[in-house]
Amino acid sequence: MTPGAVADWLGAVSLVAGALLSLAAAIGVLRFPDTLSRMHAATKPQVLGVLLLLLGLGLRLRSPSDLGMIVLVGVFQLATAPVAAQMIGRAAYRSGRVDRDLLDVDELADR
Amino acid sequence: MTSPGTGAARPSGTSRRAQAWAGRRRDQVIAYGWLVLVWNLFWGDFSWGNLLGGLLVAAAVLVFFPLPPVTFSGRLRLRGLLVFVGRFVVELVRASAHVARIAVQPGYVPRSAIIAVQLRVPTDLGLALTAEVLSLVPGTLIVEVDRDAGILYVHVLDVHGPADLAASRARIRDVERRIVETVGSDAELRMVRSARVDKEFS
Structure with missing residues (x-):
């Protein structure tokens, strides 16, 4: 196989893996019992899913101008997803949308 | 990058202020360079026009949306x-x-x-x-x-x-x-x- 074909195949695998992780993230957001748990699904598999999609895209496109854009999207995804999740989680906690029956310990309550 | 504050001699008041000023200046230069780079990457290629546009936009961002200074006393390892x-x-x-x-x-x-x-x-x-x-x-x-x-x-x-x-x-x-x-x-x-x-x- 030529290097181009190898990159194409690796790119295809990355695209499928990223799509599956994004699907799992969506299922998690839908199924998890409360907002804070849902934010776990909205950060970890979601971020890795996007990064894998970007990796797949980069391996298929292989042009410097596209790669620059792809790297930027990845950097900003890594920087912003946790911040967004924290803001939503904090708002949910402060407005009492936490299912206390599901919490083993809450050390924020006695602050 | 050198790390300020790790010198052998204890800096006096004025030189500490000068050092803090130099540190802020350095942070701003890094932020400026980063913004120009991001602008060029967004447009997809490096050209004189994009470089000029980036310099202008980055200056505007830093002047109109100033951020509080980050206390960065270490160095990148x-x-x-x-x-x-x-x-x-x-x-x-x-x-x-x-x-x-x-x-x-x-x-x-x-x-x-x-x-x-x-x-x-x-x-x-x-x-x-x-x-x-x-x-x-x-x-x-x-x-x-x-x-x-x-x-x-x-x-x-x-x-x-x-x-x-x-x-x-x-x-x-x-x-x-x-x-x-x-x-x-x-x-x-x-x-x-x-x-x-x-x-x-x-």
Whole structure:
């Protein structure tokens, strides 16, 4: 196989893996019992899913101008997803949308 | 990059102020260069027109949307950075696999907990980076930050007992140590390595 074909195949695998992780993230957001748990699904598999999609895209496109854009999207995804999740989680906690029956310990309550 | 404040002689008042000024100036130059680079990457190619546009836009951003100065007293350590990135990728993959698995597991309702963790090196930069990274490694998500006390309130997903909470505390301290080993000063490095792990809040 030529290097181009190898990159194409690796790119295809990355695209499928990223799509599956994004699907799992969506299922998690839908199924998890409360907002804070849902934010776990909205950060970890979601971020890795996007990064894998970007990796797949980069391996298929292989042009410097596209790669620059792809790297930027990845950097900003890594920087912003946790911040967004924290803001939503904090708002949910402060407005009492936490299912206390599901919490083993809450050390924020006695602050 | 050199690290200010680690010289042998104790700087006097005026030279300390001059040093702080130089530090701020350096941070601004780095921010300026980064913004120009981002602008050019957004347009997809480097040309004189994009460079000029980038210089103008970056100047406008820095003048009209100034950010509070970041107290960065350390330096970038290449070895720490490599270790940090390697571990981060591994943990991101593990975290994603874990959350994806319990998301699709039929009939499973994960239990969780919120724990308070006192950081050993409560600088603004360390606090922010630790909080950010915690949301992307297995099990933890930042909920609230007590900036003055240097305490992070962390939501832990999929808890089965006290052992899981202890493991999460250890993981959070690990993340903090790796971040200090990447961007911390020598003094912060000593702090994070020598501070004993007290059993707080538990």
